[in-house]
Amino acid sequence: MTQWKHADFKQAQLSEHILLTLEAGGYTACWVGGCVRDELIGRPVHDMDIATSATPQEVEKLFERTVPTGIEHGTITVVIDKIPFEVTTFRTESEYKDFRRPEEVTFVRSLDEDLQRRDFTINAIARLSDGSLVDPYEGQVDLQRKKIRSVGDARERFREDALRMLRGVRFASVFAFEWEKSTWEALLELRGNMAYIAAERIRVELEKMIAGAQPTFGIKMLADSNLLATSKINWTTTQLQHPMMQLLDRLPAQPAELRWAALLQAFGVPGEQAEALMKSWTFSGSFAKSVSVLIRIDEAMNKVNESDDAQLRLTLVRCVLDHGRESVKLWIQYRDHLQATTDDSADLIRQASTWLKWIPVDTPRDLALSGNDIVAALKRKPGAWLGIYIRRLLESVALGHVQNERADLLKALEEIDANFAKDDSR
Template sequence: MTEGKWRVMPEMMAGALPVLEKLNSQGFEAVFVGGCVRDTIMGLHIHDVDIATAALPEQVMEIFPDSIPTGLQHGTITVRFQNELYEVTTFRTESEYEQHRRPAGVRFIASLEGDLLRRDLTINAMALMADGKLYDPFKGLLDIERRLIRCVGDADARFQEDALRMLRAVRFAAKFSYSFAYRTWRALRSHHHLLRHIAMERVMAELDQMIEGPRPAAAMKLLGASGLLQHTAKPLPALTDIQKNMRWDKLAELKPSLRWAALLAYSGATVGQTETTMESLRFPGRLKASVMAVIRLQLQMKHALAARSYSEENQLRREWTICVLEYGAEAAADWLEILILEESYPDFAMTFKQWLEEMPATVLKQLKIDGHALAQGVKRQPGSWMGSAMKRLLLAVAMQQLPNEPHRLLEQAKLWIAEDMTNDDE
């Protein structure tokens, strides 16, 4: 057991210190636990505070009458103190896990070490006392110093209890740039098939944190080496064989909202495989739509680039403009941004960016004429012809072949309609 006096307590912990002290004064052991302790030791900013205590839930509520019974079945009470809310959970041990994902029940105990024993990793199984003393029965501090991911106790047992812990272990290893202890990695590789018992929403939550974290490329590399994503409850074909020739180290340079689009666009998967992957992970509708817009735009532009010479600038500009109008300026800008993943930044990228910025309009509502005014101006009844005419006007404006001015748009529409009528007569 590693013990020592911790030097500086973060402001958020210091604010919660009176809660610990009040529980202590009533004869109950109370400590800070979990991620807030880990991040404090690592010198990282903490986002919340978790408190564990020997006091039973009803005893916590007696000491803090204004508290909220948010998770009584798990022993968790939300304590109100000086306009802040703190989660206080009774020391507990968990009974046998059901289907490798949740304990059948919990039993409240008085032992802090017993409570820490149920946790997944040593770096998450430390406690900080009110006086700043670190309680570390499983050598989490040593593993932080060694930059090591290691399970508490028997790694096989920890992963068999809750298979999601394998993804959590990968996430922490990537986030902190840690290595795996040999037995922990061996256990993870031995039990990766158990991930099929985990709900896809929980899998998505972990993957989301990895992709949006500081080292998404490291996370994907570890996921590939572990084979975990080949054993999920639903298939993830776009994530099981990521292209090797991409500059994945650049993924972290993209804003988080673009990383999924970048990852899936350059996964080497087909459109169908990508759609299957997003459906399996329960992608939110808006995210799914934005990712697919980028992927379809990319496929169309790569086909255009492969089929045409760079010297055919006007035709290439037309192809690009058509893509922008079909998939949206946002998808186009996103695709240009994720091109940093290419082995060498494409020469055409800056040209496409300039063309995009020069477009006077990219959606119909930006035209200085609407369908109603168009129908009145050409003296025709509204009909299907209006949509075609408006799209044709938008393309001409976006290509800068026609000024975005009401009278010019109307005159051009009249010319096209007259031409079409002449062609029909012929």
């Protein structure tokens, strides 16, 4: 069995079985792309993609369970023991349409022709079943030199698919590599073609970059190149000096909301605008809302003087009632990573965690008094006032001023009603 130091043993074993099955059928087969690259630089290997001279139809005949996930581009997913493996036929690509899609894909039998169409030399290394490497573009040398260099002429590669420029930035950021001079010059010359790339494809690359070890390195490249000039925010060097940007690399990659919130705050995007912006980048509605809420909570807490415990606690309680307990927990985690090393900041995080634990109720249904009970007790018709009264009861219980018992709530309700009437008379 071919030795893989950085891949899951079962995944490596099953993928080798696929290679050997293809070879037994008379075809050439190899591992190619990211799995080979990551193994060579000592990074965890995830997807073990396979390339072969067999056509999709020939692949399907050799394996019991297959899924035609991208058959028009030559990709068949082979499933063994519930583990999927992408098997793609060697191919060449004709002229590209709108700097995004090839007009035509032609299947070929030659591995060399297949490697010739790939984006960067570090991704154009193949590994055969005997463990030997096929590396016609000296990708191993570039891995050692820590260089991002295109396969062949960089301008041709970037004209074929403009997204390759952003992929290069992502690779350079995640691996801490530098750009080979002519490849970077080609990026600067053709960066305007990014306007043709769909927001979803851009978002996927940005997600991977922001999840890397040094996202600020990639952001600096975006600022230096102005590669995303057509996006909704300006990726400029000014934002690199923002305190939040300086702390971005210290945040964990998961949960992803932490880094995205810090990034948007560094770019001066307020919480009320964050959700719409992230949706325009094709993030899911739930993720966009989660990031927006995180920024909103941070904004609310930052408006309060840290020495004013009563107001801080009230603000925290209101954030729980407005956005939910889990969102406030996420904010505490966020601030715990971003906080300065001063005792005051550390005390605030500890105090906020304690206050959160003390909150006994956070939704109207948790109250020992229902809306119907309130209407009956005050003998009034339901209206907008009811929501206000419920909210005030919730805040009182959450702050520990009133016990969540029916008798206590009814007494507090009388005071709320009296104060409400007094306010109306003014």
